[in-house]
Amino acid sequence: MAFLLAGLLAVAAFAQDLPPDAAAGSLKGRPYSPYADRGFPTQVFFGDTHVHSALSADAGGGGTTLMPRDMYRFARGEQVTSNTGQPVKLSRPFDFYMLTEHTDGMGVITDIIRGAPNIMSDPDGKRFHDAFAKGGDDAKEASIELIAKFSQGTLSQALLYQPGTSGYDNTWRDLVQAAEEFNTPHVFTAMIAYEWTSLVAGDNLHRNVIFRDGPERALQVVPFLMSPPAGSADPRDLWKWMQAYEDKTGGDVLAIPHNPNLSNGRMFAPNDTFRDGEAFDVEYLKTRQTWERLLEIQQTKGDSETHLLISPTDEFADYETWDWANLDVSAANADAMIPYEYARGILKEGIRFEAEQGVNPYKLGFVGGSDIHTGLTTGDDANFFGAFTWMEPSATRATTVAKGNVALDISYKGWQYATPGPTAVWATENTRAGIFDAMERREVYSTTGPRITVRFFGGSFAPEDVHTRELARVGYTKGVPMGSDLIAPEDGTAPSFLVYALRDPIGANLDRVQIIKGWVDPATGDTREQVYDVVWSDGREPGADGKLPDVGNTVDLTIPSWTNDIGAPELGTVWTDPDFDPNVHAFYYARVIEIPTPRWTAYDAVRFGVDMPSEVKMITRERAYTSPIWFTPSTD
Incomplete structure (x- = not known):
């Protein structure tokens, strides 16, 4: 399409062809201000x-x-x-x-x-x-x-x-x-x-x-x-x-x-x-x-x-x-x-x-x-x-x-x-061109209401990368953002994913971040999927079935309201696919889940003083969905 950014079409291994400032591997020799001369989206x-x-x-x-x-x-x-x-x-x-x-x-x-x-x-x-x-x-x-x-x-x-x-x-x-x-x-x-x-x-x-x-x-x-x-x-x-x-x-x-x-x-x-x-x-x-x-x-x-x-x-x-x-x-x-x-x-x-x-x-x-x-x-x-x-x-x-x-x-x-x-x-800017170009390159995501902030990159990341406060620079330097393609290196190394989520400043804490993977089984032709809990709040441990215990529920329907005594204001991690097959096409996207909060029907019940029928849902689990990243085998 007319203004599709060339960087999305020129992926080499895990590195996107971005401006030189985004490809710098360290702070040495760079402007002291980490915000100077940035060429990647920051807003x-x-x-x-x-x-x-x-x-x-x-x-x-x-x-x-x-x-x-x-x-x-x-x-x-x-x-x-x-x-x-x-x-x-x-x-x-x-x-x-x-x-x-x-x-x-x-x-x-x-x-x-x-x-x-x-x-x-x-x-x-x-x-x-x-x-x-x-x-x-x-x-x-x-x-x-x-x-x-x-x-x-x-x-x-x-x-x-x-x-x-x-x-x-x-x-x-x-x-x-x-x-x-x-x-x-x-x-x-x-x-x-x-x-x-x-x-x-x-x-x-x-x-x-x-x-x-x-x-x-x-x-x-x-x-x-x-x-x-x-x-x-x-x-x-x-x-x-x-x-x-x-x-x-x-x-x-x-x-x-x-x-x-x-x-x-x-x-x-x-x-x-x-x-x-x-x-x-x-x-x-x-x-x-x-x-x-x-x-x-x-x-x-x-x-x-x-x-x-x-x-x-x-x-x-x-x-x-x-x-x-x-x-x-x-x-x-x-x-x-x-x-x-x-x-x-x-x-x-x-x-x-x-x-x-x-x-x-x-x-x-x-x-x-x-x-x-x-x-x-x-x-x-x-x-x-x-x-x-x-x-x-x-x-x-x-x-x-x-x-x-x-x-x-x-x-x-x-x-x-x-x-x-x-x-x-x-x-890069709040203009028609800036908004449209982000949509066209698929560097976008959806939430179900809250203004949750999410970054999602695929590439070759080390566990310590999630601890930097220049997360975007690391993401663009060592990988590609949501909406992009990953091409595997010839040695078959599994990709890793850098994900970070920050709660809505006036909203609820976060329960967990998941990565959803989908692929087609080459042996049977059947489609497959897997949901991975990759980072979560409150120090919980998965059970024998691999499932996380529930985060809990602080909703008070008589107000209605909730408290942020559970969950976390931010969650981030570097995750590597434990079931990676370098010969199989796949997609990955992140899903961020909030702790329980009152649904709009709960506010109606209190404000209008009505008893809702039992069929009416009163509590919700708001969430965010990032655009996927697609993995392509290097032999294609």
Whole structure:
């Protein structure tokens, strides 16, 4: 891609081809100031890569009134009034923000709500206008119906605004202009972005498309959409649009798939569902690898790291799991779909493709995104304003049925939505270029809410390396960062990994750091995985089964709160894979687990004085996921 850093493509043994200052082996002969002349990323920035205002039909139709400029003010730390009239403010501003309005029907919801003549002359349009005007449950049900009709391809063409119409084009121009108004380099970065809203029979194939560029390039195009005649549901056509954009403007763009857990196995299917199930060819694998370098691993509609059917021995696998149906609840989920719906299974499938066809299309770094449709990204459990306007704080939101399908006997409630976490990027500066380049080289990670700081390097490290306070210099000098490739030396030496995590300054202590490994067994062709506890708090010793004793629980649900009497504020180590095979492709990523803390439902119970049903989860184990590092045998 246009600005992909060359350092990621020039890995020799365990050393990345970085500027000379990063390759210095000692302090001798260097400037006395250890911070002078550094050429590697030293700052971590937190932001949201996926959020909606009232301009998205499923937000505005459901009662959201906050518009893009309201959202930017909120994201940079100002207090605003929520869609239900409640004051709301973040504990800390975001460093960057990406407003990703749905492409299909862009601009139509404002016309539906105001009752534009072209809308009122269409039966679907008038019916939706009347329902949205009533508000409350009528608006909520109408919003769900709108999504369902769009998902199944039965929505009136009059409600599918196309590029070239004033509603569509004017909305895009205003979105770009709003981002430009609030973009303040080095202080608050407002990226230009949109959400390509592809659905096939209700199966989610959405991608968020992120621009590196400003309006001078972004306004040379309009977003690609799903609906014909201008759009397509096939990701191949999105990638063609992306290539055409870069060719035309000289800009740079990337796509981020999200919610594979709502795709019923289609988003990362093992064969081509758009070509009658035929096998993917190498050109497809390479093209996908080029444009899709990241995966949104968690958001308010569930966590997509792993599942108990993929990782039955992983005690932390069943976390905020959504596994009952596709996006519009029109088709139930099945066990056979699960490996293609969660990051760990998807990464293993990528290793399989590489072993069989020489290309890994799923070298995916991890980002977080809220997918909040209130205009309010609130990821703190004590400050959660819900995924939709009907979910803003109230005594009944946790037990309200969100969506369901009576025929399939499937439904879910408000309490099953999760507080979403931010994306964290390791960048040289807080600018559009700095944030984008970090994402493109996959030097990013996701948390489920807290602002945990994590560094993860693979290379050739000594145990004492973790004790330096110039951890990054050691990491870049002797290895590669998260998101990179490792190439083995010819002597077959096992790689070592340097990992360090620091708790959120206003959050909970850390329980442990784990490294997850995945590979394909060359003898059987089966995918394998292993979870290693590599460093932990409180001097615990693993039991006979190799498992660590539980860290404990200080949560008091009557307040609700917790104490940091257990856990550790920071954890770090150098770890070497004890089961390393120099002839086997593998991936490694770090997972950081916090001590138990109250979930958002616990705060609701106390603040509204309600007794939650026993099914409602009240305690959570927040976490962070680093982007993987991929090991490649030297003989390849």
